[in-house]
Amino acid sequence: xxxxxxxxxxxxxxxxxxxxxxxxxxxxxxxxxxxxxxxxxxxxxxxxxxxxxxxxxxxxxxxxxxxxxxxxxxxxxxxxxxxxxxxxxxxxxxxxxxxxxxxxxxxxxxxxxxxxxxxxxxxxxxxxxxxxxxxxxxxxxxxxxxxxxxxxxxxxxxxxxxxxxxxxxxxxxxxxxxxxxxxxxxxxxxxxxxxxxxxxxxx
Amino acid sequence: xxxxxxxxxxxxxxxxxxxxxxxxxxxxxxxxxxxxxxxxxxxxxxxxxxxxxxxxxxxxxxxxxxxxxxxxxxxxxxxxxxxxxxxxxxxxxxxxxxxxxxxxxxxxxxxxxxxxxxxxxxxxxxxxxxxxxxxxxxxxxxxxxxxxxxxxxxxxxxxxxxxxxxxxxxxxxxxxxxxxxxxxxxxxxxxxxxxxxxxxxxxxxxxxxxxxxxxxxxxxxxxxxxxxxxxxxxxxxxxxxxxxxxxxxxxxxxxxxxxxxxxxxxxxxxxxxxxxxxxxxxxxxxxxxxxxxxxxxxxxxxxxxxxxxxxxxxxxxxxxxxxxxxxxxxxxxxxxxxxxxxxxxxxxxxxxxxxxxxxxxxxxxxxxxxxxxxxxxxxxxxxxxxxxxxxxxxxxxxxxxxxxxxxxxxxxxxxxxxxxxxxxxxxxxxxxxxxxxxxxxxxxxxxxxxxxxxxxxxxxxxxxxxxxxxxxxxxxxxxxxxxxxxxxxxxxxxxxxxxxxxxxxxxxxxxxxxxxxxxxxxxxxxxxxxxxxxxxxxxxxxxxxxxxx
Ligand SMILES: Nc1nc2c(ncn2[C@@H]2O[C@H](COP(=O)(O)OP(=O)(O)OP(=O)(O)O)[C@@H](O)[C@H]2O)c(=O)[nH]1
Ligand SMILES: [Mg+2]
Numbered sequence: 001x002x003x004x005x006x007x008x009x010x011x012x013x014x015x016x017x018x019x020x021x022x023x024x025x026x027x028x029x030x031x032x033x034x035x036x037x038x039x040x041x042x043x044x045x046x047x048x049x050x051x052x053x054x055x056x057x058x059x060x061x062x063x064x065x066x067x068x069x070x071x072x073x074x075x076x077x078x079x080x081x082x083x084x085x086x087x088x089x090x091x092x093x094x095x096x097x098x099x100x101x102x103x104x105x106x107x108x109x110x111x112x113x114x115x116x117x118x119x120x121x122x123x124x125x126x127x128x129x130x131x132x133x134x135x136x137x138x139x140x141x142x143x144x145x146x147x148x149x150x151x152x153x154x155x156x157x158x159x160x161x162x163x164x165x166x167x168x169x170x171x172x173x174x175x176x177x178x179x180x181x182x183x184x185x186x187x188x189x190x191x192x193x194x195x196x197x198x199x200x201x202x203x
Numbered sequence: 204x205x206x207x208x209x210x211x212x213x214x215x216x217x218x219x220x221x222x223x224x225x226x227x228x229x230x231x232x233x234x235x236x237x238x239x240x241x242x243x244x245x246x247x248x249x250x251x252x253x254x255x256x257x258x259x260x261x262x263x264x265x266x267x268x269x270x271x272x273x274x275x276x277x278x279x280x281x282x283x284x285x286x287x288x289x290x291x292x293x294x295x296x297x298x299x300x301x302x303x304x305x306x307x308x309x310x311x312x313x314x315x316x317x318x319x320x321x322x323x324x325x326x327x328x329x330x331x332x333x334x335x336x337x338x339x340x341x342x343x344x345x346x347x348x349x350x351x352x353x354x355x356x357x358x359x360x361x362x363x364x365x366x367x368x369x370x371x372x373x374x375x376x377x378x379x380x381x382x383x384x385x386x387x388x389x390x391x392x393x394x395x396x397x398x399x400x401x402x403x404x405x406x407x408x409x410x411x412x413x414x415x416x417x418x419x420x421x422x423x424x425x426x427x428x429x430x431x432x433x434x435x436x437x438x439x440x441x442x443x444x445x446x447x448x449x450x451x452x453x454x455x456x457x458x459x460x461x462x463x464x465x466x467x468x469x470x471x472x473x474x475x476x477x478x479x480x481x482x483x484x485x486x487x488x489x490x491x492x493x494x495x496x497x498x499x500x501x502x503x504x505x506x507x508x509x510x511x512x513x514x515x516x517x518x519x520x521x522x523x524x525x526x527x528x529x530x531x532x533x534x535x536x537x538x539x540x541x542x543x544x545x546x547x548x549x550x551x552x553x554x555x556x557x558x559x560x561x562x563x564x565x566x567x568x569x570x571x572x573x574x575x576x577x578x579x580x581x582x583x584x585x586x587x588x589x590x591x592x593x594x595x596x597x598x599x600x601x602x603x604x605x606x607x608x609x610x611x612x613x614x615x616x617x618x619x620x621x622x623x624x625x626x627x628x629x630x631x632x633x634x635x636x637x638x639x640x641x642x643x644x645x646x647x648x649x650x651x652x653x654x655x656x657x658x659x660x661x662x663x664x665x666x667x668x669x670x671x672x673x674x675x676x677x678x679x680x681x682x683x684x685x686x687x688x689x690x691x692x693x694x695x696x697x698x699x700x701x702x703x704x705x706x707x708x709x710x711x712x713x714x715x716x717x718x719x720x721x722x723x724x725x726x727x728x729x730x731x732x733x734x735x736x737x738x739x740x741x742x743x744x745x746x747x748x749x750x751x752x
Contacts, residue, residue: 005601016467025557038554039467042562042577045600063558067467069443073563073574076597 006047006060008172011078013106014087015098016066019120022155023087024063027165032156040065043077050169057169075109082176083114083168090119090152093133103146114171115148118164123154244710245738246649246656246745253529253749254490254539254653353429354419355436355476360412361458365465366436366472398426409433413453414440423675425682428486432479435540438567439475442544443468446571474551475544480671482524484546486678487712489648489655490539493525494632497742499622504528504750506613510606511752514596516575518606518752522587522627524550526654526746533751538568539653545577549589555579559607561600564593578603582611587627631659637736639729641721643701646677647737648712649745655712656737656744677714680705684712695723702726 012020021040026032028046043064050057062077064070078084084106088099099117106113117139125132136152143150149167153160241247357366399406407429409416416433424432441449444464452459479485495503507518507530516535520527524546531537548564549555563574578592578600590610592603614620634642636658644664648655664673684691684707694705702717704726715733717726741747 005604021554021557028558038552039470040554040560041548041552042560042564044554044558044560045604046558065467065562067464069464069466069468070563073597 006058008057008059008082008169008176009062009080010059010083010085010168011062011064011081012085012087013064013074013078013099013102014066014118015089015092015095018066018087018089018092018095019155020066020085020087021063023085023118023120023153023161023164024061026155026158026161027061030158032158034156039067042070048165050165052166052170052173055173057172059165059169059172074105078106078110078113081110081113082172083116084110085116085118085164085168086148087118087120088134089121091121091124091131091133096134096139100142103148107146114168114175115146116164116168117143117148117150119150119152121154121156122152122159123156239708239710241710242651244649244651244708245734245741246647246654246747247651247710248745248749249747252536252652253531253746254537254542352421353476353480355433356417356419357436357440358415358417359453359457359459359461360410360415363458363460365414365440365461366469368473368476398429405429407433409437411437413450422678424678425686427685427687428678428682432476432485435475435479435485435543436472438540439472439544439547440465441567441571442541442548442565443471445565445573446567447573471548471551475547478524478547478550481667481674483646483655483657483674483677484524484539484543486674486681487646487648487655488539489653490542491525491655491657492744492746493522493527493626493630494743495527495626496622497747499619499626500528500746501748502617502619503614503623504530504746504748506610506617506619508750508752509613510610512594512599512602512606514594514599515592515603515606515752516595517591517593518610519545519591519593521546521549521589521591523630525630527588527623528746528750530750530752537566541566541568545591549579549591555589556581556584559604561603563597566593576600576603578607580607586624587630588623634658634661637733639732641717641725642715642729642733643718644673644716645733646712646714647733650710650712652745654745673716676701676703676716680714681712695726697723704730706730 012023014020016039017037021038021044022032024044024046028048040063043062046061046063048059048061050059062081064074064077084102086099086102086106088095103115103117106115119134119139139150142148149171151160151164151167153164155161353368355366355368356364358364397408404419404421405424405426407418407420407426409430411434414437416437418429418433420429422429444452452461452464484491503520507520507528510518511530516532517537518528518530519542520529526542529537529542544566545564554560558580560577560579562577562579564577565571565574574597575593575595576597576599578590578594580590582588582590590607592606594603614623634644644658644660646655646657660670660673664670680694680703683694684705690707691705692707694703696703697719699719701719702721704713704715704717706713706715713730713734715726715730717729721729737744
């Protein structure tokens with residue numbers, strides 16, 4: 001699913017409710033909707049044009065649903081991704097464990113994908129330090145180990161959101177020149193014309 | 204169970220023999236008569252239908268029930284129905300007229316296993332309150348009222364809670380245990396529908412292995428109709444998981460907690476239950492079209508038809524819960540139930556307003572074993588027009604997304620964009636347009652097209668309770684007309700607040716609500732006038748020329 005319309009496929013992964021859609025909403029529309037939480041169904045696609053130096057890069061952003069229901073078919077959304085923003089809620093240690101699951105998944109299935117760890121809802125920590133559920137240095141060590149970048153963002157205040165997406169775009173520009181373009185063409189033709197079942201490398 | 208599915212397949216499969224064939228149309232009669240052959244009634248498609256042919260809701264229930272629906276040998280229009288049944292109707296009706304507005308007893312109280320039960324009847328502690336808090340607070344009395352009208356529970360055969368309409372499944376699990384015991388007591392065979400009638404309420408059980416669905420209702424709906432709603436909930440769950448996956452899961456682990464997989468979908472199921480309480484589409488087993496000049500609709504349909512792709516099976520444009528256009532792959536028919544589930548999915552989430560959604564979806568009546576991928580997006584931010592492109596190929600996102608772009612481009616080039624916008628400004632028509640003074644409201648369904656039309660519900664049915672009462676009356680007439688042991692073709696009833704008429708033929712179904720001042724002769728006269736009006740307006744109210752790619 002790496003279409004012509006976009007230069008780089010970017011996927012957001014992470015447990016439900018950690019704030020993936022809010023991150024995209026902030027990046028694409030510069031706003032935050034405090035209203036009722038609307039869980040994503042399947043995945044949503046948004047194209048976002050970024051400027052890096054004198055170049056423009058179109059990021060094709062896939063905001064996936066965190067619900068376990070879609071886990072088995074998540075591969076169709078991250079396959080061929082150049083960047084994965086793996087999100088966890090800074091106030092919820094369970095969501096950090098889940099983020100590690102996604103990192104493993106990516107390391108096993110998508111070698112060419114750069115990983116960005118993103119701790120969300122940092123504004124909640126500003127209100128109350130004790131709310132932090134994930135230690136910064138632990139994540140930092142983990143990020144070094146997996147060669148990932150680390151950001152702590154707030155879609156509510158906008159903190160570090162632009163920096164995150166800007167870094168994704170810059171890395172794409174800086175690294176893609178040296179990379180061989182590999183397009184995943186492993187579509188199962190047998191199942192093309194009928195409703196089918198999803199399978200994934202880890203199932 | 205597998206055998207059951209296969210049996211169903213033979214009459215559900217899209218190009219099965221039940222789909223009406225093309226070219227069976229006789230002359231379209233000016234003034235419709237009860238003898239109208241199916242396919243010539245107002246609203247019947249001129250080039251075949253879009254949907255799998257269904258016999259209203261009967262085919263939702265188990266095939267045994269469906270087969271039991273007697274076909275009355277001939278029409279007996281104008282003749283009074285059997286005396287005994289008229290008396291029964293009379294009795295039921297007056298109960299309905301009064302009871303539906305009366306204050307229902309506290310069912311929650313009765314549902315409680317003991318006085319000190321952990322059950323939380325307060326809407327404030329409701330699991331979904333965090334989500335709907337704004338609405339809930341404005342409307343507490345309303346919700347409390349509704350809350351007592353119908354409870355819906357879904358549990359696994361092992362007795363594990365799966366879904367509960369009100370209150371958390373956790374708190375209700377002891378109640379669920381009792382229900383489970385009841386179910387196994389009642390169950391002789393799988394897939395049966397059983398019910399208990401107790402003082403003022405009905406408990407209806409539907410078992411669709413590996414799930415059991417239970418409704419506790421204080422509504423006047425028949426057992427069949429409640430079961431019908433439960434089956435919709437079942438299909439809703441299938442649309443998220445597929446039948447195959449659902450069964451696979453429970454074969455692997457009998458006491459699996461399905462809530463893990465359904466997390467986040469409660470809203471969709473809640474919405475479906477709410478929708479069924481006020482949208483007649485579900486009762487009629489049919490689809491309502493957005494009123495639109497035929498020339499505009501044809502231009503929209505052609506644009507959709509031209510924006511095709513190899514993997515596309517259905518292209519659907521909808522507004523609110525009304526169909527604007529539907530283009531399908533040749534020989535592939537959609538089932539109205541599947542379309543209702545899609546309508547519900549879209550209306551239950553605002554998440555589709557952003558970007559382009561690409562989501563797996565099972566259309567259980569089409570094929571309950573696999574997923575399609577649906578591209579869902581709104582045409583414009585502020586416009587209530589949602590485009591749904593159903594594809595067989597999950598890898599085909601960009602091709603399908605391009606179909607949307609091409610469709611919008613064609614719309615613009617044909618210059619119908621403005622006309623569409625105009626039509627969206629008045630998505631409903633007023634019954635006053637028909638020009639019959641005593642006429643308050645009606646529902647007319649063309650059986651061969653699977654489409655129905657109905658005006659906006661107006662005064663005196665302004666309050667939400669009143670609207671639901673009117674739908675309750677229609678539900679009641681519908682259940683009488685489709686009673687499996689004694690179906691009635693004509694029903695006329697004079698009540699204190701309104702007069703009602705139902706007329707069911709092989710070609711159409713008509714339900715009419717009049718002011719209580721009119722006479723029976725007047726009502727019958729009005730029906731003729733109304734049918735002529737529908738015929739005159741049919742190309743605006745229905746989709747007469749459905750397209751295929
Ligand atoms: N305070 C605060 N709340 C946030 C922030 N980002 C998201 N939220 C809230 O967290 C909830 C979930 O946000 P979403 O963006 O919908 O979460 P998601 O990761 O897309 O969830 P799924 O689509 O179910 O996977 C919402 O109620 C948001 O308002 C943030 O930066 N600060
Ligand atoms: Mg989301």
